[in-house]
Amino acid sequence: MLEITSELKESLQDCNQYLKEKYDYKSEIDESKLRQLIKDELGQFKILNDLEQEELQQWTQSGSIIGVDGSINTLGKIYPHYLSVLQGLAKNTIKSEDEVVNHTVFSPLIESDRDKVFKKMKKEESDNAQEVAGKITSSLLADLEIKVAQESIRKWQPKLIMMDGSLSRYKFQAEESWEQLVELALQEKVLLVGVIEEIGTHKISENLKDFLPEKMQNMYDRELLFGLLKQREIMKIDDITLTHGFKKSFFRSSRDPGVIGLDMLKEQQTELDFVARVVYALTPQDSRGIPIWLDIVDNEVRISNKMLDAMVDNYIDADLKQKLFHSKRSDRIY
Numbered sequence: 528m529l530e531i532t533s534e535l536k537e538s539l540q541d542c543n544q545y546l547k548e549k550y551d552y553k554s555e556i557d558e559s560k561l562r563q564l565i566k567d568e569l570g571q572f573k574i575l576n577d578l579e580q581e582e583l584q585q586w587t588q589s590g591s592i593i594g595v596d597g598s599i600n601t602l603g604k605i606y607p608h609y610l611s612v613l614q615g616l617a618k619n620t621i622k623s624e625d626e627v628v629n630h631t632v633f634s635p636l637i638e639s640d641r642d643k644v645f646k647k648m649k650k651e652e653s654d655n656a657q658e659v660a661g662k663i664t665s666s667l668l669a670d671l672e673i674k675v676a677q678e679s680i681r682k683w684q685p686k687l688i689m690m691d692g693s694l695s696r697y698k699f700q701a702e703e704s705w706e707q708l709v710e711l712a713l714q715e716k717v718l719l720v721g722v723i724e725e726i727g728t729h730k731i732s733e734n735l736k737d738f739l740p741e742k743m744q745n746m747y748d749r750e751l752l753f754g755l756l757k758q759r760e761i762m763k764i765d766d767i768t769l770t771h772g773f774k775k776s777f778f779r780s781s782r783d784p785g786v787i788g789l790d791m792l793k794e795q796q797t798e799l800d801f802v803a804r805v806v807y808a809l810t811p812q813d814s815r816g817i818p819i820w821l822d823i824v825d826n827e828v829r830i831s832n833k834m835l836d837a838m839v840d841n842y843i844d845a846d847l848k849q850k851l852f853h854s855k856r857s858d859r860i861y
Contacts, residue, residue: 550750555740558755569734570764570776574757578804590686590717591621592805593679594824597672597691599664600835603852606657607635610843610852611664612835615671616828617679617688620820626827627675627682633664636851669700673708680717687718687805689821694721694790695771709792718795720802721773723788724817725749730764730775752777754784758812761789761803774799780807781816 566572595617603609610632617627635641647659676688697705712719726749736744756762756779763776774796777786789806791799809818839848
């Protein structure tokens with residue numbers, strides 16, 4: 528094992544000291560003042576009631592809850608010599624053995640996929656083919672997830688679909704399919720919620736910049752809200768124009784002091800409190816705050832390296848795999 532040098536230790540200690548000072552803002556504004564500031568300028572806090580198991584069972588008698596997630600894995604790394612396998616999965620909480628699955632394959636070595644890359648490069652005036660190809664695979668994955676969500680509505684007529692991540696991702700990465708899903712969900716009275724584990728927004732600091740101490744003015748929402756909410760407490764952003772037309776909220780759904788994000792359609796925002804209670808009821812309290820059903824879907828949809836290798840070995844000729852996708856880096860002796 529490589530020895531940790533004194534210089535590296537010192538760099539890590541310096542990093543630790545910097546972060547301690549950056550996030551030690553309680554001397555400048557305590558939690559009660561921060562909560563009041565958010566309440567006055569941006570949103571509202573509310574502690575929700577527990578959803579009793581009997582109430583949840585009664586609610587799902589007329590329709591189930593669906594979890595939707597997607598996965599991508601890639602053989603090869605450098606453009607254009609790689610092959611990506613993408614998969615979307617919708618899984619039913621009541622008929623757990625029943626599922627909707629959709630797949631696709633993407634490789635810039637395939638002419639139709641390469642044409643998509645060149646077309647998008649021209650549209651975006653970009654000369655970075657690898658970056659543009661990455662955007663295309665992201666859009667393909669979002670589209671797969673939307674398609675399995677649509678099919679789950681037609682197949683099961685559920686009450687609620689929990690989608691992995693922000694609804695904004697689906698709207699911007701697969702707009703046409705997304706609009707079709709929204710239309711279908713509203714028509715069939717199916718609630719849609721995006722459950723966000725890794726919150727990457729900074730709406731709070733953006734909108735409270737003039738009121739916050741200097742060191743807090745560029746902080747992300749997950750940083751400002753860490754430990755600020757009580758269990759079952761939700762913070763809803765009032766102005767829907769700040770969140771791409773979605774009703775955006777932050778929710779502490781377990782004992783973990785971090786929050787998750789919840790997105791809902793503006794047309795369904797009156798159901799946000801109830802949906803948050805459902806999320807809480809489905810979330811183990813000693814967990815990181817994500818509903819167990821989404822974790823189950825995530826585990827089942829994931830394309831592992833072993834699975835990818837098996838698929839490629841079965842369906843791609845060995846000489847083509849070696850010639851086009853094999854990484855010389857994997858042949859290193861050490």
